[in-house]
Amino acid sequence: MYAFNYNRAETARKAVNLAGKLEDAKFLAGGQTLLPTMKQRLASPGGLIDLSAAADLKGIEMKGRNLVIGAMTRHVDVATSELVKEKIPALADLAGMIGDPAVRNRGTIGGSVANDDPAADYPAACLALNATIITNKRKIPADEFFTGLFETALEDGELIVKISFPLPNKAAYEKFRNPASRYAIVGVFVAKKGKDVRVAVTGAGANGVFRASNFEAALTAKFHVKALEGISAKAEGLNSDIHADAAYRAHLIGVMARRAVAKANAK
Amino acid sequence: MPKVSMTVNGKAVSGNIDSRTLLVQFLRETLRLTGTHVGCDTSQCGCCVVHVNGTAIKSCTTLALSHEGANVTTIEGLAHDGKLHPMQEAFRENHGLQCGFCTPGMIMTAVDIVNRKGNKLDEQTIRHELEGNICRCTGYHNIVKAVAAGAEAMAK
Numbered sequence: 001m002y003a004f005n006y007n008r009a010e011t012a013r014k015a016v017n018l019a020g021k022l023e024d025a026k027f028l029a030g031g032q033t034l035l036p037t038m039k040q041r042l043a044s045p046g047g048l049i050d051l052s053a054a055a056d057l058k059g060i061e062m063k064g065r066n067l068v069i070g071a072m073t074r075h076v077d078v079a080t081s082e083l084v085k086e087k088i089p090a091l092a093d094l095a096g097m098i099g100d101p102a103v104r105n106r107g108t109i110g111g112s113v114a115n116d117d118p119a120a121d122y123p124a125a126c127l128a129l130n131a132t133i134i135t136n137k138r139k140i141p142a143d144e145f146f147t148g149l150f151e152t153a154l155e156d157g158e159l160i161v162k163i164s165f166p167l168p169n170k171a172a173y174e175k176f177r178n179p180a181s182r183y184a185i186v187g188v189f190v191a192k193k194g195k196d197v198r199v200a201v202t203g204a205g206a207n208g209v210f211r212a213s214n215f216e217a218a219l220t221a222k223f224h225v226k227a228l229e230g231i232s233a234k235a236e237g238l239n240s241d242i243h244a245d246a247a248y249r250a251h252l253i254g255v256m257a258r259r260a261v262a263k264a265n266a267k
Numbered sequence: 268m269p270k271v272s273m274t275v276n277g278k279a280v281s282g283n284i285d286s287r288t289l290l291v292q293f294l295r296e297t298l299r300l301t302g303t304h305v306g307c308d309t310s311q312c313g314c315c316v317v318h319v320n321g322t323a324i325k326s327c328t329t330l331a332l333s334h335e336g337a338n339v340t341t342i343e344g345l346a347h348d349g350k351l352h353p354m355q356e357a358f359r360e361n362h363g364l365q366c367g368f369c370t371p372g373m374i375m376t377a378v379d380i381v382n383r384k385g386n387k388l389d390e391q392t393i394r395h396e397l398e399g400n401i402c403r404c405t406g407y408h409n410i411v412k413a414v415a416a417g418a419e420a421m422a423k
Contacts, residue, residue: 001287002287003285003286003287004286004287005286006269006286006330006332008332008335028330028333031328031329031330031333032310032328035289035328035329035330036309036310036328039308039309048286048330050330050332050333052333076322099310099399100313100398100399100400101323101376101379101380101396101398101399102310102313102316102323102324102325102376102399103310103325103328103399105322105323105324106324106325106328106329180311181311182398
């Protein structure tokens with residue numbers, strides 16, 4: 001790890017002010033990705049702004065008809081929250097599948113979403129649930145937020161403050177995990193809200209998380225596993241690596257989507 | 268160099284450290300508490316698990332400075348008055364180790380599992396909860412037995 005200046009921010013406002021003053025500084029959330037990346041010298045920010053003491057970035061609440069989760073809320077808190085389990089059980093389920101217990105005790109929803117790892121879980125939830133990412137400056141719909149591999153609509157110094165999830169009628173997440181890293185080889189989040197069905201796929205796309213429109217069309221007609229008969233994903237544009245080639249990933253999208261729909265309907 | 272202060276195993280400690288210092292480096296190199304190990308250094312193996320404010324975390328993937336004012340417990344903090352903690356005793360009794368390198372992390376994780384899940388743990392729960400701890404001797408069978416026995420002993 002290269003040397004950096006360490007700064008602690010007790011509030012979101014302080015964090016944003018610091019980001020405006022410091023050159024080449026990054027926000028440090030749970031650090032479960034940023035610190036390993038810095039150890040490997042793949043990132044070498046001149047400064048870190050530690051958000052772990054910023055209480056105003058933590059918490060889970062209902063606001064109107066939306067479940068709103070603070071950016072510094074840790075995975076363990078989402079996974080075990082009675083409110084999340086009642087309002088969007090699929091989201092609690094997803095949080096409990098991230099990494100391992102010690103990683104879930106540090107990692108945060110805001111960190112995961114800002115990092116936009118192409119195999120991370122939360123981006124799929126945001127996209128399928130039609131979440132809004134609320135920053136210190138503006139509200140960004142999930143459809144416009146994830147722009148590519150590790151790339152988002154966030155500008156320099158812009159901080160995710162919270163994420164707002166409209167409550168779905170039905171939702172579920174299924175992932176086929178890499179047994180070592182526990183990241184998704186393929187993860188599929190399905191959500192039904194009114195007539196609208198959204199299907200988001202993580203782990204598979206060469207360009208990051210994406211929506212599977214042919215699955216969405218089939219499920220909009222009938223939200224049932226049978227509606228997906230004969231529906232498949234194309235291998236073009238999917239990742240190929242030692243864990244799974246593109247054709248296998250395409251197959252897994254179908255399998256995970258069917259499992260997720262069955263799970264969503266079972267609730 | 269910035270200063271960090273925290274409570275480690277009940278004692279107030281502080282040190283002037285490089286910003287880059289990981290919590291595990293602060294424990295091992297500044298405080299000379301070498302019971303906490305570094306295995307993979309990539310938050311996979313769990314050898315470095317310690318408790319911070321009552322929750323288990325991987326001390327190789329967090330900065331010491333992030334834990335200003337925190338209450339940290341390491342493997343050295345479990346035994347009291349020359350008597351092993353029940354979970355340590357259970358690992359000894361059940362031979363829950365081979366080379367012993369992963370043992371400090373295994374035990375700290377095991378105590379955390381009991382804190383969260385109670386004293387009656389079935390094998391499936393233990394294996395699932397231990398997924399962030401790797402034993403490269405692959406001595407999992409006895410580790411699982413040790414955790415179950417230690418969990419029960421902790422109730423007494």
